[in-house]
Amino acid sequence: MLPGIGVFGTGEVAKVFVPLLREKDFSIKAIWGKTISDAEKAAKDLNIPFFTNKIDDVLLRKDVDLVFIICLPYLHSEISVKALGIGKHVVCDKPMGICESDALKMVRASQYYPALISLVNHSLRFLPAITHMKRHIADGMIGQIELIDIRVHIGSLLRSKFDWMCDASMGGGILNLVGSHVIDLVKFLLNGKKATRAHGLIRTYKISNANVNGIRQISAPDYCTFQLEVEGNVLVSASLFGNTVASNTFFQEIMVCGRDGHLVVRGGDLFVMKIKDESLQREEAVYVDVQDLHFSTLDSTLPKPYIKGLCKMVGALKESFSQNENAWVKEPVQAAANFEDGLYVRSVIDAICKSNECRNWCKVEISPEYTPIS
Template sequence: MVTKVRWGILSTAKIGVQKVIPAMQNGKLISVNAIASRSLAKAKEVADVLGVPKSYGSYEELLQDPDIDAIYNPLPNHMHVPWTIKALEAGKHVLCEKPIGMSAEEAQLLLEATQKYPNLKVMEAFMYRFHPQWQKVRELVQAGEIGEVATINSFFSYHNIAPDNIRNQADIGGGALMDIGCYCISFPRFIFNEEPEQLVGDMDFDPVMKTDRLSSAILKFPKGKTSTFTCSTQLMPHQRAIIFGNKGKIEVEIPVNAPPTETVKITLETKETKQVFSFEPTDQYTLQGEAFSKAIIENTDVPTPLTDAVNNMKVIDAIVESSENGRWITI
C-alpha cells in the first residue's frame, strides 16, 4: 500500500522555496523528490539547500519523471493553467497556487481538461482553509455563536513597488486583486458556503506598472448577506477578517499568513461575553499538502473541488468588469 505521495516542484519560486517546500517536507504523507527550474544550476542549488534528491533544468523533464506522483505548481499566474494541463497529460496530480488562472474562462478550460483524467486530482492552493483557526471560525458560525451572519469585512495589504516583481507585471496576472484580493473573495464564499449574486468593484491602477494597486468591492450574497473588502499592494502591510452576526462577531487577526512558529488567535465577542481562542503554532502549508496527499492515497475527493476555483475567478472577472463600467454586475 502507498504510504507517501512523491512530489515534484514546478519552479524555484520564492513561495515554494521559502514556505511550501519546507512545510511539505514535514508531512507524514509527503516525499518531496524533485524540483525543476529553467536553469539546471538554479534547480541544483535549491535542491541542495532543501535536501531534495532530484533536480531538473526544465519543467518538461520533471513531468516525465515516472517516480513523481504529484506536482506543486507555484509558477506565475499566466502559467498556472497551461502547466497544470501539461502535468495532467503527464499523468500527475496537481496542487496549483492561487489564483487558478488568468480568467474564469481559462479556469473553465482547466476544469474541462480534468474530465479527461478522472483518476487525477487537481486543487487550488488556498492554504488558509486548512488552518485550525478557520476551521474554528466555520464551526462557531455554523453553531450559531454569533447568530445570523449578515456581513464579512476583510482587508489585506502589503507594500511592493518593485517593477520587476511578478506581482507588479500586468500582462502575467499581477496586481492586488489577483494576488491577495482572491483571498478576500474566498473568505465569505468559504463561510457562507454560497456564491455572490451581484457585486460592485473599484480598482485604482499604478500609472507606470499598470497593475491595480488598490481594489475594493461589495459582494451581495443570497438572503441579504454581504461582504466588503479592500486589498492593496502599496500600503502598509496589514490583514484582518471580521465576521458579523446579529448576536456577535468573530475577528481573525491573521487570516492569511498565519505564522507557522507563532500562536495565533481569533476573538468571539457578543454583548455578554468576549472569548479568545488561541491556536498553537502550526503550518497551514503542511496541513494543505497532507490533505491533498491523503486524497491521492485514499482516492477520495480533494477538500476543495476545482469548481470552487472557477467560481472565485468569476468574481474576480466581475470586479474588473464593474470597475471598468462603473456599475453593479450580476454574476
C-alpha cells in the same frame, strides 16, 4: 505510500512549500524553473536532486506522482491539463490562470480525471481559527449572517527585479494574489454560497521602485476595495492594502457579523461578541493560536497565517495518501478548494475588474461553456 513530488516554480512560495513537504515526509524528486540557471540555483538551495527548465522533463518522471504548480500564472493551465492527462495529481497556486478560459480548461481536465487530486492553494481554509469560525457559524452562534468585512494590510508583493508580479495582465497585484484568498474564504465560510454581483475599485499607486525604475513600469495594483452581494442576502466588503498605502506590518482581520453578534479572526486568533446586554458588550477569545512553526519557513516574507494554513493543508494531503496504499482518500482534503472553486474565484475577480472599468455593479457570471458536476 506517499507520492513523489515535482515542483514547478522557484520563487518564495517554493521556498515555503518544500520544507513543509519534507516536514510531512514527502520526497521532492524534481524542480522546474523558467530558466535553467533559476532551476539549478533552486535545486541547490533546496537540496533537490533533479532540475530542468522543460515542463515535460518533470511530468514524465516515473517517480513524480504529485505536482505543485507555483510558477507563472499563464503556465498554470498548460501544466495542470498535461499533468492530469498523464495521471499526475495536481495542487495549483492561485490565481488559477490569468483568464476564465485558462480556468475552464483546468476544470474540464479535472472533471475528465476525477480519480486524481486537483486542488487550488487557498490555504486560509485550513487555518485553525478559520475552521473554528466556520463551525461556529454553522452552529448558529451569531445567528443569521448579514455582513462580512475583511481588511488585509500586507507588505510589498514585488520582487527585486521586474517580473510577472509587477504586471497586472500576467496575474500580478493584490487582487489576484490576496483577493483570490478573500473571495474563496467567503464562499467557504458561507458553506458554498456564491456572489451574484460585484463592485470594485482597483488602483496602482506605486509604478516604480528602486529596482523597477526604467522604461518598464509597475501595472499590478497595490490597492483594491470591493463589495459583493452574496446569495442569502449577505453583503461582503473587503479592503486590500499594499505597502504603498499602509505599513509593511502584516495585518488581517476577517469579521463575520450576524443578527446575534459577530465572530472575528485577527491574525491567527478568533474572538466572539454576542449581543446580550448592550452595556456589557465586549469580545471574548474563542481560539488563541499558540502553535509555533518549527522549520525554516520562519524566515519567509509570507504572512504566518498563510504559512500555518499551508502546513495544515500539506498535513491533510499526507493523511489523504497514507490511509490507503493503492489510492488517495478524499475525506482529509474535503475542505480544500478544488478547480471548480478556482473557476468561481476567477469569475468574481473578472467581475470586480469589469466593475472598476465601467464604475458600476457587475453580475458575476461563469462561462456558459462550464458544466458543473451533478
